Every structure is written in structure tokens, then in C-alpha cells.
Amino acid sequence: MHIRLLTLLVFLLVFPIFSNSIEIRCYAGLKYVVGQEVLQDTENCDAILGMGESYCYxxxxxxxxxxxxxxGCSSFFCNGIRNRCMETDLLGMRGTLCCCNDRHYCNSSRLSVPILLSVFLFFVLLF
Structure with a gap:
């Protein structure tokens, strides 16, 4: 009985330490030209050596x-930002950097307005 209690106590104390380094899945991709689609792939992100947290950006x-x-994913760029966006210089470019790790694929692209408008018009014309 004491062994089970001790094992449970150790688990409850150690698990929170490693829970922040659990793998997260992110979209990875690049887009350079206006109107071009973002070339998307996926990647599994782990914190470096299990230290800190992994973020999608x-x-x-x-x-x-x-x-x-x-x-992509990064623990280096996002540790100071955490789950929010900020204006920053990144590798010589000025823009908005958004970081998140609240769910898998949290850095996804949103549906663009033209796509939503096209779907809406399709259903209006259908009926």
C-alpha cells in the first residue's frame, strides 16, 4: 500500500515538470508572393532537450x-512571446510574429474572405 502511495506521489510531483515539453504538431510552410498559396506541410515539435516549451509560430x-x-515550430523565438502576437524584426524582416501552443496546428491559415464569399454565393445561386 505504501509503495502505491509513494509511486502516485512521485508521479504527481514529476509529471507537471515534463508536461510542458510534450510534443505539439504545427503547420510548416512558406509564402513569398501576394496571391500565392502558403505551401503547407506539418511537423512535430519538441522542446530542445526537453527543456522549456514547444510553440507553433x-x-x-x-x-x-x-x-x-x-x-513552423520554435521554442527559441516564442519563449518570450508565448501565446500571443507581436510586431517584431525577424531575420531582417519587419512583421507580426504569432506564437501558440494551446492546441495542435494552432498556427493554421484562416479561410480567406474570397473563399467564404464564393461559398456563400454558390449557395445563394443554388436556391
Missing amino acids: KFMEETSLNEVVKM
């Missing part, structure tokens, strides 16, 4: 000539 830079979107 999405970096967006828009200029008059192009739009850059970079998605």
Missing part, C-alpha cells in the same frame, strides 16, 4: 510588393 510580413508568411 506564424510570421507575416506585408509590403507593397510582396507578402511573406512563414510557419
Whole structure:
């Protein structure tokens, strides 16, 4: 009985230490040109050596000539930002960096307005 209680106590004390380093799945991809689709793949992200937390990120830079979107996972860039967005310079580009680890694929692209509008018009014309 004491062994079970001791085992449970050790588990309850040790599990929270490692729970932040659990793997998270993120979209990974890159887009350089306005109108181009984001080339998306997926990747499993682990914290480096089990230390800290893993985050999915999405970096967006828009200029008059192009739009850059970079998605992936990082514990380095996102440890200070955590689950929010901020304006920043990243690798010589100025844009918005959003980091999250609240669910798998949290750095996904949202449906664009033209797609939603097309679906809406399709159903309006159908009926």
C-alpha cells in the first residue's frame, strides 16, 4: 500500500515538470508572393532537450510588393512571446510574429474572405 502511495506521489510531483515539453504538431510552410498559396506541410515539435516549451509560430510580413508568411515550430523565438502576437524584426524582416501552443496546428491559415464569399454565393445561386 505504501509503495502505491509513494509511486502516485512521485508521479504527481514529476509529471507537471515534463508536461510542458510534450510534443505539439504545427503547420510548416512558406509564402513569398501576394496571391500565392502558403505551401503547407506539418511537423512535430519538441522542446530542445526537453527543456522549456514547444510553440507553433506564424510570421507575416506585408509590403507593397510582396507578402511573406512563414510557419513552423520554435521554442527559441516564442519563449518570450508565448501565446500571443507581436510586431517584431525577424531575420531582417519587419512583421507580426504569432506564437501558440494551446492546441495542435494552432498556427493554421484562416479561410480567406474570397473563399467564404464564393461559398456563400454558390449557395445563394443554388436556391
